[in-house]
Structure formats: C-alpha cells, structure tokens
Amino acid sequence: MLKRAGQEHGEVVVKKSGGKHQHEEHNSAWKVAFADFCLALMCLFLVLWVLAARDKEEIEMAMAAGAAPNMTYQGQGVRMIGEYQPGSLIPKNPVRPQAQEETGGQPRVQKLLDSPEELAQLSRRVREVGEQVGLGDHIVTAVTAEGLRITVHDTEQSGMFKLGSAEPTAEFVRLLRRIGPMFREIDNQLVIAGHTDALPYSSHSAFAASNWSLSMQRALAARGHMMLGGMPERSVLQVIGMAEVAPADPEQPQAAINRRVELLVTTKAHAQNVHQTFGRLPVSEPLTPGLQSSPADTPMLELLRKVLLQPLQGEAQAKP
Template structure:
C-alpha cells in the first residue's frame, strides 16, 4: 500500500487485473473472423464473374463463326470452346463491335473501291495496321484483276493459329478486329479463304477432322473476329476452305507460308461473277421435249452474238 504524499485521509490501493472480461462476446476476435469470411466470399464471386465473362465471349465467337460450341479437332493443341487455357482469363480485346479499335483503319468515305489506285490505298492501310500489331512480316498484299488480295501467313517463328486448331493467336485476333471496321466504310464484298499445309491428320474416316474442315473453320473464325471488330455481315460474299490443294509454295508443301488465310476484297465485276456462278440459274430453253439447256452468259459469247447479228458493211446499199 502506498500513501499519497501530503494526504492524511487514507491510503491508495492499486489492484492489477488479468485483462479478461467476464464475457468473451465483448472481445473483437469474431470481427476478424467475419472480415476473413467476407474477403473469401468476395474472391469467390470475382472468380465466378471472370469465368462467366470468358465463356460468354468464346460462345459469341463460336456462334459468329457458325461452329458448334463443342467443335474440336483431333490434333495437337486442340481444346473445346469454354475449356480453360493458360494465359489471361479475360482477353484485352472488347467484344463490343463499337470498340475503340475501329479507329485504327476506317476509310473516310463510304464508296466502292474499283480502281487499282483505290485498292492500293486500302492495301497500305492494312499493312499499317499489321505493323501496329507486330504482324507486318506475315502480310502480303497484291492488287489483281479480281481485287485486293490480302494474305496473312505463318512464318518459321510464329503462326496465326495453334497447331491443328482453329483457335487464333492474340496477335491475329487484334489484326482481324482492326481490319473489320474498314468494311463499314466501303461497299466492296469479301471472299475469305483458309489454307493449310500438306501435313495430314491421323484420322482417315470421312467424318474425322481433316485439312478441309480445319481450313474451313479457320476461315470462319477469321470472319467471326472481323465481325466482332465491326465488319457488317453483308460484307462477306464467300467463305471457303481450300485445305492444301492451292499451296503458296508448291515446291515445299509443308512450308509455313502455305498455312494462311486470304482475304480477297473483290471488285464489282468479280463479285457479280461470283453471284452469277453460284446464284440463280438462268431460265432454261428446251431444245427438244427430252433435252434442257441453259444459255451461257459470258462476255466473249455476248461479243460473238453482236458480231453475228451486226449487218455487214454495204449490205443496206446492195438491198433493192
């Protein structure tokens, strides 16, 4: 016991306590446990949202490509749509067609590009976009009589798709989505062709995966990503798979340049020829009750008709 100095009326008693409350519920341990529970719950919801966002985009790509959601190939590096793959959970490219990537290659005026000079201008824009995404060494452009031919091919260092798969690489996706908005500003239609090398698939069944199905699915995937970038559906005239029958390097059937996707920006005349070739057949004129024939309609035959029907010079003068 201690006495207060200068005080005569009593002693000061100091009592030390163990610091424990009579009731544990007055402590703060439960608050820490509740905070941990809320944090774990928030992490769970975040993971579920990330997985749902990724599956939604892959389903949209598959639907735009015209492929079934469970489409896969019997080759290396294949997977089903929606299956997990290493890498970023959410792609950086937005799904919205009105994305800011459209600013990479829009033409100023909506028109039909039909002259070599106009097509060459579009070629330069495509190559600029290719350089921006790091694929300038993968792009070959050429102005032909049919239109602008844009070839995006593999190299020894990198490819446009995973081996034996129709899943494009992130660089190829960025290229396609930046090229897509260009077709919002022009009236030209597009032919998309997929090509593979001569490496065959292991299965030989008629319904097994083959270079035909692989090239077709790659062309459809290119169409899907261009549409997600902003290309209207009306811009696509034809989507075809060529397998390995038209190699870019015939001397080396398995060369990387043979694995490619070609975009043909057609002229008006070539688009009309494609429509006539695969469109409605002309009205048939029966030669006999048992035989049907369809008149050919080509520029050469039209000129021949004009020459035959044109009166010879001086024929009118000789007429009585």
C-alpha cells in the same frame, strides 16, 4: 474442505466464482469472426465473377470461330483432334447495327472500290496496320482482275493460329479486328479462304477432322474476329476452305507459307460472277423444237443464238 463420501482420501474442492466473467459472451470478439467470414465470402464471389467473365469471353471467341473443336498436333507427320468442352450459352439479344448508331439511324454512305488505284490505296492501309501489330512480314497483297488479294501467311518463326487448331494468336486477332472497320467504309464484298499445309490427319474417316475442316474453321474464325472489330455481316460474300489443294509453295507442300488465310476484296464484276455462279439457275429457252438450251452468257454466243433463231421466228410470223 469437504471429504468425498465413502472415501478416506481425496478432497472435493468447491470454488465459488465472483461473477465477474458472466457477461463475457457480450463482448466484441464475435464481431471479428463475423467480419472475417464476410471478407472470405466476398473474395469467393469475386473469384466466381472473374471466372464467369473469362468463360463468357472464351465462348464468344469460340462462337465467332464457328464453334470449332480444338485440334492439336500429336506425333510426327500426322494431326490429332483434341477435346472440346463447350461452355454455357450466350443469350441472344437483338443488337442494333453499329453503323446506324453512329449516324443517328441513317445508313452510312459507302464507296465502291473498283479501280486498281483505289484497291492499291486499301492495300497500303492494310499493310500499315500489319506493321503496327507486328505482322508486316506475314502480309502479301496484290491487285488482280478479281480485286485486292490480301494473304496473311505463317512463317517458320510464328504462325497465325495455334498449331493444328482454329484458335488465332493474339497478334492475328488484333490485325483482324483493326482491318474489320475498313469494310464499313466500302461497298466491296469479301471472299475469305483458309489454306493448310499438306500434313495429313491420322484419321481418314469421311466425317473425321481433316485439312478441309481445319481450313474452313480458320476462315470462319477470321470472319468472326473481323465482325467483332466492326465489319458488317453483309460484307462477306463467301467463306471457303481450300485445305492443301492450292499451296503457295508447290515445291514444299508442308512449308509454313502454305498455312494462310486469304482475303479477296472483290470488284463489282467479280462479285456479280460469284452471285451468278451460285445463284438461281438460268431459265431454259427452246433453241429449236425439242432442244433446250440455257441463255448465253457471252456476247458472241448471244449473237449466234439470235442468228439461229431468226429463220424460225420468220417462219412463225409467216404462218397464218
């Protein structure tokens, strides 16, 4: 033992190692730590991948619904608009029509349903799908002069959309995606109309959220999910929002049955009328000198027009 210099007490102990631990840094302990690090990193990437896949699905649903803001009820008797946080953009890649893929590039032969019997058969198919997805009590169908009218309405127990929003419930999504492929088989065009109850929004600004915007967004959501189910885009003739102006139960304007989405499978004649109403304006033709008139749209008016024009045409031919 050595004594420390300048001190009377205390001893310095020098321990010499035998050198048997000089290679401990070369053992396999670091491999266990590295394996734990790799496992944690893999779990992190897996979680990020799941979150990205979920966000993409939510974005697709939002885009299919017209990118509508999330509207919610708040308080008694009024609606409030909530927050909406858009996600990342979905790449726009060209998609080949599904109907051509299944037929080897050849267009599918479609049938035009125009008789009441054919429309009634389609009605039964829709009601069968409604029973299968648990919405049989929500569906009302009727064959009219304009076509097959399919109404999917709320009940006091459940609704087609989340309260005050344009986000459909899971049952309604299943219904829409299962009846969408039916329109690949027929050549009829579809009018989609959204309806709300009479419960107003708290804001009355001209550009604020209202029952008009809510009903339109719900109709667009129905269109989007039917297209995701396989309905061709050209099958849609018109998408409209009716707000609360056409209640199913006028005596109770805030009743659940007034909140509904209607699908009108149009006949050929009604579809042509819609095209003419909102299409190109008719060319004006002179009825008499100095007087302009649009062409007649009915046989009676056309006959009257010919009778009135006959004397003028005779005078014109008699002139040298």
